[in-house]
Amino acid sequence: MAEALDRTIEAEEAVATSGAETVAEAPEESSAISVSPWVANSLVPATVDLARRVREDCLAMTSRSGAGHIASALSVVDILAVLYGSIMAVDPTNPDDPTRDRFILSKGHGGSAVYATLAELGFFDKNDLLKNYYANGSSFSGHVSHDVPGVELTTGSLGQGLGVACGIALAARLRAATWRVFCVMGDGECDEGSVWESALMASTQCLDRLTVIVDRNGMQSFGPTDDTALVLGDIAEKFRAFGWKAVDCDGHDHRALATALATPHGGQPLCVVAHTVKGKGVSFMEGDIRWHYDSASPQELGQAFSEFAGQGDGFPAGTAILRSGGVA
Amino acid sequence: MRNTFIAALTERAATDERIMLLTGDLGFRVVERFQERFPGRYLNGGIAEQDLIEVAAGLALEGYKPFVYSIASFPTLRCLEQIRNSVCNPELDVTVICIGGGFAYGQLGMTHHATEDMAAMRSMPCMEVLSPADPAEARAVAAYCFESTSPKYVRINRGGEPELEGAERVEGLPVQGLxxxxxxxxxxxxxxxxxxxxxxxxxxxxxxxxxxxxxxxxxxxxxxxxxxxxxxxxxxxxxxxxxxxxxxxxxxxxxxxxxxxxxxxxxxxxxxxxxxxxxxxxxxxxxxxxxxxxxxxxxxxxxxxxxxxxxxxxxxxxxxxxxxxxxx
The missing domain is CATH 3.40.50.920 (Rossmann fold)
Structure with a gap:
């Protein structure tokens, strides 16, 4: 078991090292915002393990409830794991701590991944989530809800999170606060005109407490983003044109994500375009638009979990649910 | 009435440091008095009403009391969904001010008539809808807005309206009497x-x-x-x-x-x-x-x-x- 774990960490570090080179712009100047020094060797395994557990939770939750959007959740999991596992200051025992870093999931349909991340961190009981996600009478709506501890803003209608994040970042500046605001958007979401209103606002107001991460999984409702609807092209370049500091990185490489998120951006908001794979981590879901809509059958769930075997503690979080017959 | 309302707002802002005035690039020769006295709490958010409402929501989430100023149906219908999702759903203390209620901007054409705004705002859960008839009511409505913590919509005709018969009864009303x-x-x-x-x-x-x-x-x-x-x-x-x-x-x-x-x-x-x-x-x-x-x-x-x-x-x-x- 220990050997297997070591091998996993070794493999992850190898990926992480190569991935770091994909960061388009290396840190080059001192910034008004200081990010805790990244301790790659000790933190990568922790966030990787968090990501694995969140993936299992998401698969179990959506399979059990018949909810869609599993592939959208899987693409954003590593971003969340790095943010919550190593970057953001949050306190699960005090979700409203005024000094906390704020997080907004603007691509609200990735909500299962946020709920699972918060549950893994201890914001609320994970079993409650696994049993009640998407269920009548619960707070765990398919798109994130502010009724859930740790969730700042209900979202689901695309293009609406970034503006609120701007308002929060403006409040931070007015109060000379040290906390930061992180906002995750989808790439398809960048079709929305309101995104670009807010992008202008953020750079005009020099909102350097604000970081946006675009989950660039390249897919939207009908298929590849740039083939089926509007051509998004180089999203980082667009944000740069709107006055932002913007970098690209591998959105599944934890060290690359952490490095990108540490990019100095004094006086400017930061955009990290995280290149991801929709459905990441489950071979038969990766890049298949079907999993924007469908949920895994019990058989497919078992197959997905088998792909995680040997990673982490080797005891998939959803196993208990499967054994208890909770999956229809 | 617009000058009456903004004068009351400016006066109140001297003692209530939570008050902010956000304009969608409108209010020439109306909002300057606020801007001059409280430049740090004045923001011209540009011709970008969707973002303006979101920014107001973010500020309100952090404890500010923003007033959003625009004309015609720009601050309501243009950003109706932002008002619904990000202001009304979390029941935030945001006041949307519309100048040009009804046909006040008559000859400018139908784009500048606010003639469906109250219907839209009334249908939003938790939204209060206020529509003063004369300067006396405009002052009373402003006082009401300072006390109320609900989402609010204030519909003002324009400028230069006379005090109507019975204005003295309005002057004598307590805030809740409105x-x-x-x-x-x-x-x-x-x-x-x-x-x-x-x-x-x-x-x-x-x-x-x-x-x-x-x-x-x-x-x-x-x-x-x-x-x-x-x-x-x-x-x-x-x-x-x-x-x-x-x-x-x-x-x-x-x-x-x-x-x-x-x-x-x-x-x-x-x-x-x-x-x-x-x-x-x-x-x-x-x-x-x-x-x-x-x-x-x-x-x-x-x-x-x-x-x-x-x-x-x-x-x-x-x-x-x-x-x-x-x-x-």
Whole structure:
């Protein structure tokens, strides 16, 4: 078991090292915002393990409830794991701590991944989530809800999170606060005109407490983003044109994500375009638009979990649910 | 009224440091007084209403009390979903101010008419809808907004409106007193002046068009019809008890608003009376809704002209009421 774990960490570090080179712009100047020094060797395994557990939770939750959007959740999991596992200051025992870093999931349909991340961190009981996600009478709506501890803003209608994040970042500046605001958007979401209103606002107001991460999984409702609807092209370049500091990185490489998120951006908001794979981590879901809509059958769930075997503690979080017959 | 409201806001901002004024690049020669005194709490968010509302929501989440200023249907219909999701759902203390209610910007054309705004705002859960008739009500509405923590929509005509009859009664109202109907005038035909008893018609008006109701009351009295005139500075929550009491003592309740007859004051009054009937009330007067019919103006016109064209001026109101009473 220990050997297997070591091998996993070794493999992850190898990926992480190569991935770091994909960061388009290396840190080059001192910034008004200081990010805790990244301790790659000790933190990568922790966030990787968090990501694995969140993936299992998401698969179990959506399979059990018949909810869609599993592939959208899987693409954003590593971003969340790095943010919550190593970057953001949050306190699960005090979700409203005024000094906390704020997080907004603007691509609200990735909500299962946020709920699972918060549950893994201890914001609320994970079993409650696994049993009640998407269920009548619960707070765990398919798109994130502010009724859930740790969730700042209900979202689901695309293009609406970034503006609120701007308002929060403006409040931070007015109060000379040290906390930061992180906002995750989808790439398809960048079709929305309101995104670009807010992008202008953020750079005009020099909102350097604000970081946006675009989950660039390249897919939207009908298929590849740039083939089926509007051509998004180089999203980082667009944000740069709107006055932002913007970098690209591998959105599944934890060290690359952490490095990108540490990019100095004094006086400017930061955009990290995280290149991801929709459905990441489950071979038969990766890049298949079907999993924007469908949920895994019990058989497919078992197959997905088998792909995680040997990673982490080797005891998939959803196993208990499967054994208890909770999956229809 | 716009200057009255902004003057009150500026004065209040001196003691309430949470107050912020956000404009969508409108309010030339109106908002400067606030900007000059409180530059740090003034923000021109540009011609970007969707973002403006989101930024206000973010500021309110962090404890600020933002007022968003714009004209026509720009701060309501353009960003209706942002108001719904990010302001009303979390019940944030955001006040949306619209200048140009009804046909105030008449000749500019239909894009600059705010004629469906109250219907849209009324339908938003938790949203309060305020519509002052004269400067006295504008001051009272401002005072109400300073106390209320609900999402609020304030619909203001424009500038230069006179104080209407009964303004002194508004001045004397406590803040919560604004929730009631404001008794403005009572007219009886010559010879029966001072006689007690029910008026033939009660006109309930909201906004600056109440001026036409007061003039209509004179014309009705000349035609032998007694009349009471009320203003409703709060369209939501409407003073349902007051409406019920008025409807119980008159032959006809006529509503007057510079707004489509669908979904505004007239609808609210009719709903209140129908609710009372469901509760078992008998003998309540029918409701004549006077407002803009279900179509756009087909010609150019100033406010006075368009009111006349849609039979919403004093003569038109008089004619409609006489027809409804069978005394044409």
């Amino acid at each position: 929730r009631g109907l404001v008794e403005r005038a009572r007219r009886a035909p010559a010879g029966v002046e001072g006689a007690a008893g029910a008026a033939d018609v009660a006109i309930v008006a909201t906004g600056a068009i109440a001026k036409e109701a007061l003039e209509a009351a004179d014309l009705l009295a000349q035609a032998g019809i007694s009349c009471e005139v009320f203003t409703a500075p709060l369209v939501k929550p409407l003073d349902a008890e007051g409406i019920r009491a008025v409807a119980a003592r008159t032959k006809l309740v006529a509503t007057l608003e510079e707004h489509t007859v669908i979904g505004g004051l007239g609808s609210a009054v009719a709903e209140a009376i129908e609710d009372a009937r469901v509760d078992g009330a008998h003998g309540l007067a029918p409701v004549l809704r006077i407002g803009i019919p279900d179509r756009f103006p087909d010609v150019v016109g100033d406010q006075r002209y368009l009111r006349q064209r849609f039979s919403m001026d004093a003569e038109g109101v008089t004619r409609r009421i006489r027809e409804a009473l069978g005394r044409a």
